Amino acid sequence: MEKKKQDILNRCNELCKNNLLETLQIEFIDVTEDTIVARMPVTSRVHQPDGILHGGASVALAESVGSAGSFVFLGSTDLQIRGIEISANHVKSVRDGFVYATAKILHKGRTTQLWQIPITNDKNELISMVKLTTLTLRT
Template sequence: MAEGDLEDFAAALNAAGIDGWINAMGLRLTRATRDEVEAELDIGPQHRQAYGVVHGGVHAGIVETLASIGAALHALPEGRSVVGIENHTSFLRAVRSGRLRATARPLDRGRRTQVWEASVHDEEGRLCATGRVRLLVLEPDAVLAGQRPGAPG
């Protein structure tokens, strides 16, 4: 592994504010390397569904976001980008308030796909959700929804 591979990009990504979903949800990255991505989220009314618990989409979004960031940090040095093609998230414990903490790590990083696994815990360290995301690695000349990934749009 080359020096710098474990560089932490969390502060730079938080400051960049380029992901609308992350900003809308209030997700804060606390660590972002090519081998591990961590984040936290303070639960507010915008995160709850009608029963007053955190919406499953929030958990699934956290899982996909952390996996995507880690996979991208691994692919970008080669000029590649990644897109999620499968997200399987299981909801294990309902949570209504407090802070969620999540971590994602790679299970497999192949030439064409990556698979990442993530977990979401409540303030007391109890597992609330777990998920696995499969991502497609795109070549530098790939077009996604009519333009190259990362192009202004």
């Protein structure tokens, strides 16, 4: 299982190159039977002008990890995943360290998937709660 897990993480991190995920320095760090986890450093790169994490960066992190989860958990390489609806409640601010997004699938349909994605800080405190719906397109 450990080799398969590392292969999945390597594949997800390879998809981060030369796009928004690389710009935000998003890194996939764990995968289980029903979750996938990514982290993002909180630096001036993702701050609002007043020095706290921008909510849009949190939403980009959540959509990235949920979309990757759909790709991984649907188990096919001939898929394109699109986020079609996302909502976020930001409940705590953060200035530095890392934030962690843990995507857990609530509905795993062939066409749509529903994800719950809490974002936490280094102390495992809730920063944002995100709900994401993804759409699967066959290529």
